[in-house]
Amino acid sequence: MKYSKLLIPTLKETPSEAEAVSHILMLRGGYVRQLAAGLYVYMPLFLRVMKKINKIIRQEMDSIGAQEVSMPVLHPAEVWQKTGRWYDIKDEMFRLKDRTGRDMCLAMTHEEIMTWLASREIRSYRDLPQMWYQIQTKLRDEARPKSGILRTREFIMKDSYSFDADTDGLNKSYELHAEAYKRIYGRCGLKFYVVESDPGMMGGATAHEYMAPSAAGEDAAAICPACGYAANVELAESVSQSVELADTAFEDVFTPEKRTVEEVSAFLGLKAYNFIKTLVLVAKEGSVLALIRGDQELHEKKTERIIGDFRHARKDEIEGIVGVEAGFIGPVGHKIRIIADNTLKSGTYVSGANKKDYHVRGLKPGLHFAAGYYDLHMAHENDGCPLCGKPLTIEKVIEIGNIFKLGTKYSEALSAVYLDKDGVEKPIVMGSYGIGPARIAASAIEQNHDENGIIWPVSIAPFSVVILPLNVNDAASQQAAEDIYSSLAANSVEVLLDDRDERAGIKFKDADLIGIPLQVVIGSKGLKENVVEIKIRKSKESLKVAPERVLETVMDLIKN
Protein backbone atom coordinates (compact mmCIF):
# COMPACT_ATOMS: atom_id res chain seq x y z
CA MET A 1 0.00 0.00 0.00
CA LYS A 2 1.01 3.57 -0.61
CA TYR A 3 1.18 5.71 2.48
CA SER A 4 -0.27 8.70 0.62
CA LYS A 5 -3.46 6.75 -0.08
CA LEU A 6 -4.00 5.55 3.46
CA LEU A 7 -5.73 7.37 6.30
CA ILE A 8 -3.01 7.47 8.95
CA PRO A 9 -3.57 10.72 10.83
CA THR A 10 -0.67 10.71 13.27
CA LEU A 11 -0.50 13.25 16.06
CA LYS A 12 2.61 14.97 17.31
CA GLU A 13 1.07 15.81 20.63
CA THR A 14 -0.61 13.56 23.14
CA PRO A 15 -4.35 14.08 23.38
CA SER A 16 -5.16 15.10 26.94
CA GLU A 17 -7.79 12.44 27.53
CA ALA A 18 -5.35 9.56 27.16
CA GLU A 19 -3.39 8.11 30.04
CA ALA A 20 -2.57 4.49 29.27
CA VAL A 21 0.43 4.01 26.96
CA SER A 22 -1.54 1.89 24.53
CA HIS A 23 -4.29 4.49 24.40
CA ILE A 24 -1.84 7.32 23.77
CA LEU A 25 0.00 5.45 21.05
CA MET A 26 -3.16 4.25 19.34
CA LEU A 27 -4.41 7.83 19.18
CA ARG A 28 -1.08 9.29 18.14
CA GLY A 29 -0.46 6.58 15.58
CA GLY A 30 -3.81 7.17 13.93
CA TYR A 31 -5.10 3.72 14.89
CA VAL A 32 -8.29 4.75 16.67
CA ARG A 33 -10.51 7.73 17.29
CA GLN A 34 -12.99 8.18 20.09
CA LEU A 35 -16.64 8.77 19.27
CA ALA A 36 -17.90 8.92 22.86
CA ALA A 37 -17.00 7.37 26.19
CA GLY A 38 -16.22 3.74 25.51
CA LEU A 39 -16.94 3.94 21.78
CA TYR A 40 -14.09 3.87 19.31
CA VAL A 41 -13.65 4.09 15.58
CA TYR A 42 -11.13 1.58 14.27
CA MET A 43 -9.07 3.29 11.60
CA PRO A 44 -7.52 1.45 8.63
CA LEU A 45 -4.27 0.58 10.37
CA PHE A 46 -6.02 -0.78 13.42
CA LEU A 47 -8.39 -2.83 11.35
CA ARG A 48 -5.40 -4.49 9.73
CA VAL A 49 -4.06 -5.39 13.17
CA MET A 50 -7.44 -6.72 14.27
CA LYS A 51 -7.74 -8.83 11.14
CA LYS A 52 -4.38 -10.40 11.79
CA ILE A 53 -5.25 -11.20 15.37
CA ASN A 54 -8.61 -12.61 14.34
CA LYS A 55 -6.97 -14.74 11.69
CA ILE A 56 -4.69 -16.30 14.28
CA ILE A 57 -7.68 -16.87 16.55
CA ARG A 58 -9.69 -18.49 13.75
CA GLN A 59 -6.83 -20.78 12.80
CA GLU A 60 -6.39 -21.99 16.35
CA MET A 61 -10.10 -22.36 17.03
CA ASP A 62 -10.59 -24.28 13.82
CA SER A 63 -7.65 -26.48 14.73
CA ILE A 64 -9.41 -27.73 17.86
CA GLY A 65 -12.53 -28.47 15.89
CA ALA A 66 -14.59 -25.42 16.77
CA GLN A 67 -17.06 -24.20 14.15
CA GLU A 68 -17.58 -20.54 13.39
CA VAL A 69 -21.11 -19.17 13.51
CA SER A 70 -22.58 -15.70 13.77
CA MET A 71 -25.30 -14.72 16.22
CA PRO A 72 -27.52 -11.66 16.42
CA VAL A 73 -26.54 -8.87 18.78
CA LEU A 74 -30.16 -7.88 19.30
CA HIS A 75 -31.92 -10.38 21.50
CA PRO A 76 -35.48 -10.93 22.66
CA ALA A 77 -35.81 -10.63 26.44
CA GLU A 78 -37.46 -14.04 26.90
CA VAL A 79 -34.26 -16.02 26.48
CA TRP A 80 -32.51 -13.92 29.08
CA GLN A 81 -35.55 -14.14 31.34
CA LYS A 82 -35.40 -17.91 31.25
CA THR A 83 -31.87 -18.00 32.62
CA GLY A 84 -32.67 -15.25 35.08
CA ARG A 85 -29.95 -12.96 33.87
CA TRP A 86 -32.52 -10.48 32.56
CA TYR A 87 -33.20 -9.82 36.25
CA ASP A 88 -29.75 -10.48 37.76
CA ILE A 89 -27.91 -8.08 35.52
CA LYS A 90 -28.84 -4.50 36.13
CA ASP A 91 -27.69 -1.29 34.51
CA GLU A 92 -24.96 -2.97 32.57
CA MET A 93 -27.40 -4.38 30.06
CA PHE A 94 -28.62 -2.18 27.24
CA ARG A 95 -32.36 -2.70 27.01
CA LEU A 96 -34.88 -1.47 24.51
CA LYS A 97 -38.30 -2.23 23.11
CA ASP A 98 -39.16 -2.97 19.53
CA ARG A 99 -42.04 -1.22 17.79
CA THR A 100 -44.57 -3.63 19.19
CA GLY A 101 -43.41 -2.98 22.73
CA ARG A 102 -41.60 -6.29 23.06
CA ASP A 103 -38.64 -6.21 25.47
CA MET A 104 -35.29 -6.63 23.79
CA CYS A 105 -31.67 -6.29 24.83
CA LEU A 106 -28.29 -5.93 23.22
CA ALA A 107 -25.87 -8.81 23.50
CA MET A 108 -23.52 -8.61 26.48
CA THR A 109 -22.44 -12.15 25.77
CA HIS A 110 -24.01 -15.12 24.03
CA GLU A 111 -24.47 -18.00 26.48
CA GLU A 112 -28.22 -17.66 26.21
CA ILE A 113 -28.40 -17.61 22.45
CA MET A 114 -25.85 -20.36 21.94
CA THR A 115 -27.71 -22.53 24.44
CA TRP A 116 -30.98 -21.70 22.75
CA LEU A 117 -29.51 -22.99 19.50
CA ALA A 118 -28.21 -26.13 21.19
CA SER A 119 -31.61 -26.74 22.73
CA ARG A 120 -33.18 -26.82 19.29
CA GLU A 121 -30.53 -28.64 17.31
CA ILE A 122 -28.98 -31.18 19.66
CA ARG A 123 -31.03 -34.30 20.40
CA SER A 124 -28.70 -37.18 20.95
CA TYR A 125 -25.41 -38.05 22.51
CA ARG A 126 -24.42 -38.80 18.92
CA ASP A 127 -24.58 -35.04 18.22
CA LEU A 128 -22.02 -34.35 20.92
CA PRO A 129 -19.53 -32.91 21.50
CA GLN A 130 -19.90 -29.59 19.71
CA MET A 131 -17.86 -26.38 19.87
CA TRP A 132 -19.24 -23.21 18.35
CA TYR A 133 -17.54 -19.85 18.20
CA GLN A 134 -17.95 -16.43 16.75
CA ILE A 135 -16.06 -13.16 16.59
CA GLN A 136 -18.88 -10.84 17.37
CA THR A 137 -19.81 -7.48 18.84
CA LYS A 138 -20.83 -7.25 22.48
CA LEU A 139 -22.47 -4.28 24.14
CA ARG A 140 -22.30 -3.44 27.79
CA ASP A 141 -23.30 -0.22 29.42
CA GLU A 142 -20.11 -0.03 31.45
CA ALA A 143 -20.23 2.05 34.60
CA ARG A 144 -16.82 3.36 33.76
CA PRO A 145 -15.28 2.91 30.33
CA LYS A 146 -11.55 3.52 30.59
CA SER A 147 -8.03 3.19 29.29
CA GLY A 148 -8.92 3.67 25.65
CA ILE A 149 -9.78 0.44 24.04
CA LEU A 150 -9.28 -1.66 27.17
CA ARG A 151 -12.73 -1.14 28.64
CA THR A 152 -15.36 -0.04 26.18
CA ARG A 153 -19.11 -0.19 25.86
CA GLU A 154 -19.02 -1.83 22.47
CA PHE A 155 -16.32 -4.33 21.65
CA ILE A 156 -15.57 -7.42 19.67
CA MET A 157 -15.10 -10.72 21.39
CA LYS A 158 -14.19 -14.15 20.23
CA ASP A 159 -16.57 -16.24 22.27
CA SER A 160 -16.84 -19.97 22.04
CA TYR A 161 -19.03 -22.52 23.74
CA SER A 162 -18.59 -26.21 24.22
CA PHE A 163 -21.38 -28.75 24.51
CA ASP A 164 -20.62 -32.12 25.98
CA ALA A 165 -22.48 -35.13 27.27
CA ASP A 166 -20.69 -35.21 30.58
CA THR A 167 -18.02 -33.68 32.78
CA ASP A 168 -15.26 -35.72 31.21
CA GLY A 169 -16.22 -34.30 27.85
CA LEU A 170 -16.29 -30.80 29.28
CA ASN A 171 -12.86 -31.26 30.78
CA LYS A 172 -11.57 -32.27 27.38
CA SER A 173 -13.13 -29.27 25.63
CA TYR A 174 -11.80 -27.02 28.36
CA GLU A 175 -8.32 -28.42 27.96
CA LEU A 176 -8.46 -27.98 24.17
CA HIS A 177 -9.34 -24.34 24.66
CA ALA A 178 -6.67 -23.85 27.31
CA GLU A 179 -4.02 -25.08 24.90
CA ALA A 180 -5.39 -23.19 21.90
CA TYR A 181 -5.41 -19.98 23.94
CA LYS A 182 -1.76 -20.40 24.84
CA ARG A 183 -0.91 -20.82 21.18
CA ILE A 184 -2.95 -17.77 20.23
CA TYR A 185 -1.30 -15.44 22.73
CA GLY A 186 2.10 -16.87 21.98
CA ARG A 187 1.66 -16.29 18.27
CA CYS A 188 0.52 -12.74 18.98
CA GLY A 189 3.82 -12.11 20.71
CA LEU A 190 2.42 -11.56 24.17
CA LYS A 191 3.83 -12.28 27.56
CA PHE A 192 0.96 -13.76 29.56
CA TYR A 193 -0.02 -15.75 32.62
CA VAL A 194 -2.73 -18.32 33.05
CA VAL A 195 -4.33 -17.68 36.43
CA GLU A 196 -7.07 -19.20 38.51
CA SER A 197 -10.05 -16.92 38.49
CA ASP A 198 -13.34 -16.31 40.17
CA PRO A 199 -16.21 -17.62 38.04
CA GLY A 200 -18.33 -14.66 39.14
CA MET A 201 -21.66 -14.14 37.50
CA MET A 202 -20.99 -16.78 34.88
CA GLY A 203 -22.08 -19.17 37.59
CA GLY A 204 -19.61 -21.88 36.76
CA ALA A 205 -17.25 -23.92 38.81
CA THR A 206 -13.73 -23.79 37.42
CA ALA A 207 -12.33 -20.82 35.60
CA HIS A 208 -9.04 -19.49 34.39
CA GLU A 209 -8.04 -16.15 33.04
CA TYR A 210 -5.28 -15.27 30.61
CA MET A 211 -3.48 -12.21 31.82
CA ALA A 212 -1.03 -9.96 30.01
CA PRO A 213 1.20 -8.14 32.49
CA SER A 214 0.97 -4.38 31.99
CA ALA A 215 0.92 -1.25 34.08
CA ALA A 216 -2.39 -0.37 32.42
CA GLY A 217 -4.06 -3.53 33.70
CA GLU A 218 -7.14 -3.27 35.87
CA ASP A 219 -6.59 -6.62 37.52
CA ALA A 220 -3.78 -7.92 39.62
CA ALA A 221 -2.40 -11.41 39.74
CA ALA A 222 -0.39 -13.14 42.42
CA ILE A 223 2.46 -14.99 40.76
CA CYS A 224 4.94 -17.39 42.26
CA PRO A 225 8.12 -17.25 40.19
CA ALA A 226 9.40 -20.34 42.02
CA CYS A 227 6.65 -22.88 41.40
CA GLY A 228 4.38 -21.26 38.87
CA TYR A 229 1.38 -20.68 41.11
CA ALA A 230 -0.69 -17.91 39.54
CA ALA A 231 -4.07 -16.58 40.63
CA ASN A 232 -6.14 -13.49 40.33
CA VAL A 233 -5.82 -11.53 43.59
CA GLU A 234 -9.59 -11.86 43.74
CA LEU A 235 -8.99 -15.34 45.06
CA ALA A 236 -5.24 -15.70 45.48
CA GLU A 237 -4.33 -17.40 48.71
CA SER A 238 -1.13 -16.56 50.49
CA VAL A 239 0.78 -17.29 53.63
CA SER A 240 1.13 -14.05 55.51
CA GLN A 241 4.60 -12.89 56.27
CA SER A 242 5.55 -14.07 59.72
CA VAL A 243 6.24 -11.39 62.26
CA GLU A 244 7.56 -10.94 65.77
CA LEU A 245 4.77 -11.20 68.28
CA ALA A 246 5.64 -10.42 71.88
CA ASP A 247 4.03 -12.68 74.46
CA THR A 248 2.65 -10.35 77.12
CA ALA A 249 0.24 -10.65 80.00
CA PHE A 250 -3.49 -10.56 79.26
CA GLU A 251 -4.60 -7.14 80.45
CA ASP A 252 -6.50 -4.03 79.54
CA VAL A 253 -4.59 -0.94 78.54
CA PHE A 254 -5.86 2.61 78.66
CA THR A 255 -5.86 4.04 75.12
CA PRO A 256 -7.76 7.32 75.34
CA GLU A 257 -9.24 8.44 72.01
CA LYS A 258 -6.99 6.03 70.10
CA ARG A 259 -9.13 4.19 67.63
CA THR A 260 -7.34 3.23 64.46
CA VAL A 261 -4.63 0.59 64.28
CA GLU A 262 -2.27 3.36 63.31
CA GLU A 263 -3.12 5.50 66.34
CA VAL A 264 -3.03 2.68 68.86
CA SER A 265 0.16 1.13 67.52
CA ALA A 266 1.92 4.49 67.66
CA PHE A 267 0.57 5.06 71.18
CA LEU A 268 1.75 1.67 72.44
CA GLY A 269 4.94 1.55 70.42
CA LEU A 270 3.85 -1.53 68.50
CA LYS A 271 3.56 -2.48 64.85
CA ALA A 272 0.34 -2.85 62.91
CA TYR A 273 0.82 -6.61 62.77
CA ASN A 274 0.59 -6.83 66.56
CA PHE A 275 -3.10 -6.02 66.29
CA ILE A 276 -6.27 -7.79 65.46
CA LYS A 277 -8.69 -5.59 63.55
CA THR A 278 -12.26 -6.45 64.44
CA LEU A 279 -14.74 -5.57 61.73
CA VAL A 280 -18.50 -5.68 62.10
CA LEU A 281 -20.24 -7.02 59.03
CA VAL A 282 -23.91 -7.32 58.30
CA ALA A 283 -24.78 -10.44 56.30
CA LYS A 284 -28.04 -12.17 55.49
CA GLU A 285 -27.57 -14.52 58.46
CA GLY A 286 -27.11 -11.55 60.79
CA SER A 287 -24.10 -9.70 62.16
CA VAL A 288 -20.69 -11.28 61.85
CA LEU A 289 -17.35 -10.26 63.30
CA ALA A 290 -14.41 -10.55 60.95
CA LEU A 291 -10.91 -10.59 62.40
CA ILE A 292 -7.89 -9.67 60.40
CA ARG A 293 -4.32 -8.92 61.37
CA GLY A 294 -3.64 -5.21 61.71
CA ASP A 295 -1.30 -4.99 58.73
CA GLN A 296 -3.72 -6.70 56.37
CA GLU A 297 -6.94 -5.93 54.61
CA LEU A 298 -10.11 -7.93 54.58
CA HIS A 299 -10.63 -9.52 51.17
CA GLU A 300 -14.27 -8.87 50.43
CA LYS A 301 -14.63 -11.52 47.72
CA LYS A 302 -13.19 -14.20 49.96
CA THR A 303 -15.42 -13.09 52.80
CA GLU A 304 -18.45 -13.17 50.56
CA ARG A 305 -17.75 -16.78 49.71
CA ILE A 306 -18.01 -17.63 53.39
CA ILE A 307 -20.87 -15.51 54.69
CA GLY A 308 -22.63 -14.56 51.46
CA ASP A 309 -23.56 -11.03 50.48
CA PHE A 310 -22.60 -8.59 53.19
CA ARG A 311 -21.91 -4.99 53.96
CA HIS A 312 -19.92 -3.19 56.61
CA ALA A 313 -22.04 -2.11 59.57
CA ARG A 314 -22.81 1.58 59.67
CA LYS A 315 -21.26 3.65 62.45
CA ASP A 316 -24.62 4.12 64.14
CA GLU A 317 -25.36 0.38 64.11
CA ILE A 318 -22.12 -0.80 65.62
CA GLU A 319 -22.77 -0.01 69.25
CA GLY A 320 -26.10 -1.81 69.05
CA ILE A 321 -24.42 -4.94 67.73
CA VAL A 322 -21.25 -5.18 69.82
CA GLY A 323 -21.99 -2.82 72.69
CA VAL A 324 -19.10 -0.48 72.05
CA GLU A 325 -18.26 2.17 69.52
CA ALA A 326 -15.96 1.57 66.58
CA GLY A 327 -12.31 1.81 67.49
CA PHE A 328 -12.50 -0.25 70.66
CA ILE A 329 -14.09 -3.44 69.41
CA GLY A 330 -12.34 -6.68 70.18
CA PRO A 331 -13.11 -10.36 69.59
CA VAL A 332 -13.69 -11.34 73.22
CA GLY A 333 -17.09 -12.13 74.67
CA HIS A 334 -19.48 -11.80 71.73
CA LYS A 335 -22.32 -14.15 70.94
CA ILE A 336 -22.38 -13.54 67.19
CA ARG A 337 -20.45 -15.54 64.60
CA ILE A 338 -16.74 -14.78 64.41
CA ILE A 339 -14.62 -15.52 61.38
CA ALA A 340 -10.89 -14.94 61.45
CA ASP A 341 -8.05 -15.01 59.01
CA ASN A 342 -5.83 -18.09 59.15
CA THR A 343 -2.89 -15.92 60.11
CA LEU A 344 -4.51 -15.36 63.49
CA LYS A 345 -4.63 -19.02 64.52
CA SER A 346 -1.63 -18.48 66.76
CA GLY A 347 0.21 -15.60 68.36
CA THR A 348 -0.42 -12.93 70.91
CA TYR A 349 -2.17 -9.74 69.92
CA VAL A 350 -3.64 -6.42 70.91
CA SER A 351 -7.24 -5.62 70.09
CA GLY A 352 -10.16 -3.57 71.32
CA ALA A 353 -11.32 -4.27 74.89
CA ASN A 354 -14.98 -3.68 74.05
CA LYS A 355 -15.07 -0.66 76.31
CA LYS A 356 -14.41 2.92 75.36
CA ASP A 357 -10.80 4.10 75.54
CA TYR A 358 -9.44 0.64 76.34
CA HIS A 359 -7.61 -1.99 74.35
CA VAL A 360 -6.56 -5.39 75.55
CA ARG A 361 -3.16 -7.00 75.10
CA GLY A 362 -1.82 -10.48 75.57
CA LEU A 363 -4.79 -11.71 73.59
CA LYS A 364 -4.45 -15.33 72.44
CA PRO A 365 -6.74 -16.81 69.83
CA GLY A 366 -8.21 -20.10 71.04
CA LEU A 367 -7.60 -19.16 74.66
CA HIS A 368 -9.52 -15.90 74.90
CA PHE A 369 -11.92 -16.28 71.99
CA ALA A 370 -13.02 -18.85 69.46
CA ALA A 371 -13.46 -18.25 65.76
CA GLY A 372 -13.87 -20.04 62.46
CA TYR A 373 -10.61 -19.74 60.52
CA TYR A 374 -10.46 -18.97 56.81
CA ASP A 375 -8.23 -17.26 54.29
CA LEU A 376 -9.68 -13.77 54.55
CA HIS A 377 -6.81 -11.48 53.72
CA MET A 378 -5.68 -9.84 50.55
CA ALA A 379 -2.52 -11.42 49.15
CA HIS A 380 0.41 -9.04 49.32
CA GLU A 381 3.73 -8.85 47.52
CA ASN A 382 6.22 -11.12 49.31
CA ASP A 383 3.55 -13.13 51.09
CA GLY A 384 4.32 -16.82 50.89
CA CYS A 385 3.09 -18.90 47.98
CA PRO A 386 0.27 -21.20 49.15
CA LEU A 387 1.87 -24.11 47.31
CA CYS A 388 5.60 -23.78 47.89
CA GLY A 389 5.97 -21.00 50.44
CA LYS A 390 8.36 -18.93 48.35
CA PRO A 391 7.61 -15.20 48.05
CA LEU A 392 4.81 -14.13 45.72
CA THR A 393 4.92 -11.18 43.38
CA ILE A 394 1.82 -9.15 42.59
CA GLU A 395 1.57 -7.85 39.05
CA LYS A 396 -0.93 -5.63 37.33
CA VAL A 397 -2.41 -7.45 34.39
CA ILE A 398 -4.83 -7.03 31.52
CA GLU A 399 -7.39 -9.78 31.17
CA ILE A 400 -7.06 -10.92 27.57
CA GLY A 401 -9.13 -14.06 27.81
CA ASN A 402 -10.98 -16.39 30.08
CA ILE A 403 -12.30 -19.92 30.12
CA PHE A 404 -15.17 -21.18 32.27
CA LYS A 405 -16.62 -24.55 33.05
CA LEU A 406 -20.27 -23.66 33.06
CA GLY A 407 -21.81 -27.02 33.78
CA THR A 408 -25.55 -27.21 33.24
CA LYS A 409 -26.71 -23.83 34.48
CA TYR A 410 -27.70 -22.61 31.04
CA SER A 411 -28.68 -25.91 29.51
CA GLU A 412 -31.09 -26.63 32.34
CA ALA A 413 -32.62 -23.18 32.21
CA LEU A 414 -33.16 -23.42 28.48
CA SER A 415 -33.87 -27.15 28.27
CA ALA A 416 -30.85 -27.93 26.17
CA VAL A 417 -30.96 -31.67 26.70
CA TYR A 418 -29.98 -34.83 24.87
CA LEU A 419 -30.79 -38.52 25.14
CA ASP A 420 -27.94 -40.71 26.27
CA LYS A 421 -27.25 -44.29 25.18
CA ASP A 422 -29.86 -45.56 27.60
CA GLY A 423 -32.49 -43.17 26.34
CA VAL A 424 -32.26 -41.03 29.45
CA GLU A 425 -32.71 -37.28 29.00
CA LYS A 426 -29.78 -35.29 30.35
CA PRO A 427 -28.74 -31.64 30.29
CA ILE A 428 -25.83 -30.75 28.06
CA VAL A 429 -22.65 -29.89 29.97
CA MET A 430 -21.29 -26.58 28.79
CA GLY A 431 -18.20 -24.42 28.83
CA SER A 432 -17.68 -20.88 27.61
CA TYR A 433 -14.50 -19.23 26.49
CA GLY A 434 -13.72 -15.62 25.61
CA ILE A 435 -10.92 -13.63 24.04
CA GLY A 436 -10.79 -9.86 23.54
CA PRO A 437 -8.89 -9.26 20.30
CA ALA A 438 -8.63 -5.51 20.87
CA ARG A 439 -7.19 -6.18 24.30
CA ILE A 440 -4.58 -8.37 22.66
CA ALA A 441 -3.64 -5.42 20.46
CA ALA A 442 -3.56 -3.02 23.40
CA SER A 443 -1.52 -5.46 25.49
CA ALA A 444 0.93 -5.92 22.62
CA ILE A 445 1.48 -2.18 22.60
CA GLU A 446 1.75 -2.00 26.36
CA GLN A 447 4.43 -4.67 26.27
CA ASN A 448 6.19 -3.53 23.10
CA HIS A 449 6.89 0.16 22.75
CA ASP A 450 9.59 2.72 23.33
CA GLU A 451 9.78 6.50 23.58
CA ASN A 452 9.24 6.78 19.82
CA GLY A 453 6.14 4.66 19.53
CA ILE A 454 4.78 1.20 19.00
CA ILE A 455 6.92 -1.84 18.22
CA TRP A 456 4.51 -4.43 16.84
CA PRO A 457 5.29 -8.12 16.94
CA VAL A 458 5.59 -9.10 13.27
CA SER A 459 2.67 -11.51 13.52
CA ILE A 460 0.12 -8.78 14.22
CA ALA A 461 1.76 -5.70 12.71
CA PRO A 462 -0.40 -3.82 10.21
CA PHE A 463 2.52 -4.04 7.77
CA SER A 464 5.70 -6.04 8.06
CA VAL A 465 7.87 -3.51 6.27
CA VAL A 466 7.75 0.19 5.50
CA ILE A 467 9.88 1.62 2.72
CA LEU A 468 11.18 5.12 3.30
CA PRO A 469 12.58 6.84 0.21
CA LEU A 470 14.02 9.92 1.88
CA ASN A 471 14.21 12.22 -1.09
CA VAL A 472 11.12 12.18 -3.24
CA ASN A 473 12.78 14.43 -5.78
CA ASP A 474 15.50 11.93 -6.48
CA ALA A 475 14.42 9.76 -9.37
CA ALA A 476 16.85 6.96 -8.53
CA SER A 477 15.50 6.72 -4.97
CA GLN A 478 11.98 6.67 -6.28
CA GLN A 479 12.75 3.93 -8.72
CA ALA A 480 14.58 1.84 -6.13
CA ALA A 481 11.67 2.25 -3.72
CA GLU A 482 9.18 1.15 -6.34
CA ASP A 483 11.30 -1.85 -7.31
CA ILE A 484 11.73 -3.00 -3.74
CA TYR A 485 8.05 -2.42 -3.10
CA SER A 486 7.04 -4.56 -6.07
CA SER A 487 9.38 -7.38 -5.23
CA LEU A 488 8.20 -7.55 -1.62
CA ALA A 489 4.54 -7.28 -2.56
CA ALA A 490 4.96 -9.97 -5.21
CA ASN A 491 6.21 -12.27 -2.47
CA SER A 492 3.24 -11.59 -0.22
CA VAL A 493 5.16 -9.41 2.17
CA GLU A 494 2.84 -6.80 3.62
CA VAL A 495 4.64 -3.64 2.69
CA LEU A 496 3.89 0.03 3.05
CA LEU A 497 5.61 2.55 0.78
CA ASP A 498 5.96 6.02 2.26
CA ASP A 499 5.59 7.90 -1.00
CA ARG A 500 4.63 11.17 0.66
CA ASP A 501 6.40 14.37 -0.22
CA GLU A 502 7.65 14.80 3.32
CA ARG A 503 11.00 15.47 4.89
CA ALA A 504 13.08 12.54 6.11
CA GLY A 505 12.51 13.40 9.75
CA ILE A 506 8.74 13.19 9.41
CA LYS A 507 8.93 9.83 7.69
CA PHE A 508 11.20 8.40 10.37
CA LYS A 509 9.02 9.72 13.17
CA ASP A 510 5.83 8.36 11.65
CA ALA A 511 7.38 4.99 10.83
CA ASP A 512 8.61 4.64 14.40
CA LEU A 513 5.32 5.80 15.86
CA ILE A 514 3.07 3.45 13.92
CA GLY A 515 5.47 0.68 14.79
CA ILE A 516 6.18 -1.24 11.58
CA PRO A 517 8.79 -3.88 12.53
CA LEU A 518 11.14 -3.27 9.60
CA GLN A 519 12.08 -0.04 7.81
CA VAL A 520 13.81 -0.03 4.45
CA VAL A 521 15.56 3.32 4.28
CA ILE A 522 16.56 4.58 0.86
CA GLY A 523 18.87 7.59 0.79
CA SER A 524 20.18 9.10 -2.42
CA LYS A 525 23.80 9.02 -1.22
CA GLY A 526 23.72 5.40 -0.16
CA LEU A 527 21.97 4.44 -3.33
CA LYS A 528 24.87 5.77 -5.38
CA GLU A 529 26.99 3.16 -3.62
CA ASN A 530 24.27 0.58 -4.23
CA VAL A 531 23.30 0.44 -0.56
CA VAL A 532 20.00 0.73 1.27
CA GLU A 533 19.42 0.23 4.98
CA ILE A 534 17.13 -2.23 6.68
CA LYS A 535 16.39 -0.98 10.16
CA ILE A 536 14.92 -3.21 12.79
CA ARG A 537 12.44 -1.19 14.79
CA LYS A 538 12.81 -3.21 17.96
CA SER A 539 16.58 -3.47 18.27
CA LYS A 540 17.42 -0.30 16.32
CA GLU A 541 19.94 -2.39 14.41
CA SER A 542 20.62 -1.29 10.88
CA LEU A 543 21.73 -3.59 8.07
CA LYS A 544 23.26 -2.14 4.94
CA VAL A 545 22.41 -4.24 1.91
CA ALA A 546 22.28 -3.91 -1.86
CA PRO A 547 18.77 -3.10 -3.13
CA GLU A 548 18.51 -6.43 -4.90
CA ARG A 549 19.17 -8.24 -1.63
CA VAL A 550 16.39 -6.51 0.29
CA LEU A 551 13.80 -9.14 -0.53
CA GLU A 552 15.73 -12.09 0.81
CA THR A 553 16.96 -10.19 3.87
CA VAL A 554 13.45 -9.05 4.73
CA MET A 555 11.95 -12.50 4.18
CA ASP A 556 14.58 -13.85 6.49
CA LEU A 557 14.00 -11.25 9.18
CA ILE A 558 10.22 -11.55 9.31
CA LYS A 559 10.46 -15.29 9.61
CA ASN A 560 12.24 -14.96 12.95
Add this chain to the structure above:
RNA sequence: CGGGGCGUAGCGCAGUCUGGUUAGCGCACCUGCCUUGGGAGCAGGGGGCCGGAGGUUCGAAUCCUCUCGCCCCGACCA
Protein backbone atom coordinates in the same frame (compact mmCIF):
# COMPACT_ATOMS: atom_id res chain seq x y z
C1' C B 1 -23.42 5.34 41.49
C1' G B 2 -19.84 8.20 45.24
C1' G B 3 -15.25 11.47 45.11
C1' G B 4 -12.00 14.70 42.15
C1' G B 5 -10.55 17.31 37.61
C1' C B 6 -11.44 19.47 32.88
C1' G B 7 -14.56 21.61 28.53
C1' U B 8 -11.53 28.29 24.74
C1' A B 9 -9.46 26.72 16.47
C1' G B 10 -8.06 19.87 14.19
C1' C B 11 -4.30 18.92 18.57
C1' G B 12 -1.73 20.95 23.02
C1' C B 13 -2.58 25.11 26.01
C1' A B 14 -2.87 30.65 28.15
C1' G B 15 -6.66 34.06 29.48
C1' U B 16 -11.42 32.94 34.17
C1' C B 17 -9.47 34.22 40.70
C1' U B 18 -9.88 40.48 40.17
C1' G B 19 -15.99 41.31 34.15
C1' G B 20 -14.11 46.16 30.08
C1' U B 21 -10.90 47.35 22.81
C1' U B 22 -11.00 43.16 17.58
C1' A B 23 -10.01 36.26 22.51
C1' G B 24 -4.27 34.86 22.32
C1' C B 25 0.16 31.37 21.75
C1' G B 26 2.62 26.75 19.79
C1' C B 27 1.77 22.75 16.48
C1' A B 28 -1.23 21.28 12.35
C1' C B 29 -3.73 23.38 7.77
C1' C B 30 -3.59 26.70 2.87
C1' U B 31 -0.21 29.89 -0.76
C1' G B 32 4.75 31.13 -2.30
C1' C B 33 10.03 30.74 -1.81
C1' C B 34 13.66 27.65 0.14
C1' U B 35 15.18 22.93 2.05
C1' U B 36 15.54 17.25 1.71
C1' G B 37 19.08 11.35 6.70
C1' G B 38 15.31 12.37 12.59
C1' G B 39 8.70 16.17 13.41
C1' A B 40 13.44 22.50 9.12
C1' G B 41 13.49 28.09 7.69
C1' C B 42 11.27 32.79 5.75
C1' A B 43 6.87 35.53 4.14
C1' G B 44 1.71 35.70 3.69
C1' G B 45 -3.20 33.47 4.93
C1' G B 46 -7.77 30.70 6.63
C1' G B 47 -10.08 28.78 10.79
C1' G B 48 -13.67 30.24 17.38
C1' C B 49 -21.87 30.50 18.81
C1' C B 50 -14.95 30.38 24.76
C1' G B 51 -19.69 22.74 25.67
C1' G B 52 -25.24 24.24 26.07
C1' A B 53 -29.45 26.96 28.45
C1' G B 54 -31.01 30.60 31.70
C1' G B 55 -29.71 34.69 34.89
C1' U B 56 -26.81 39.12 37.09
C1' U B 57 -24.66 43.56 34.68
C1' C B 58 -24.20 49.40 30.76
C1' G B 59 -20.97 45.23 29.44
C1' A B 60 -19.79 37.99 30.57
C1' A B 61 -14.87 33.13 28.08
C1' U B 62 -14.61 35.51 33.08
C1' C B 63 -19.81 36.10 38.23
C1' C B 64 -24.54 32.94 39.65
C1' U B 65 -28.05 28.69 38.65
C1' C B 66 -29.15 24.54 35.88
C1' U B 67 -27.59 21.13 32.24
C1' C B 68 -24.56 18.10 28.82
C1' G B 69 -19.90 15.88 27.77
C1' C B 70 -14.95 13.87 28.69
C1' C B 71 -10.94 12.11 31.96
C1' C B 72 -9.01 10.15 36.71
C1' C B 73 -9.81 7.44 41.72
C1' G B 74 -13.34 4.17 44.01
C1' A B 75 -17.76 0.91 43.70
C1' C B 76 -19.18 -2.20 39.64
C1' C B 77 -17.34 -5.41 35.65
C1' A B 78 -20.60 -11.57 31.53
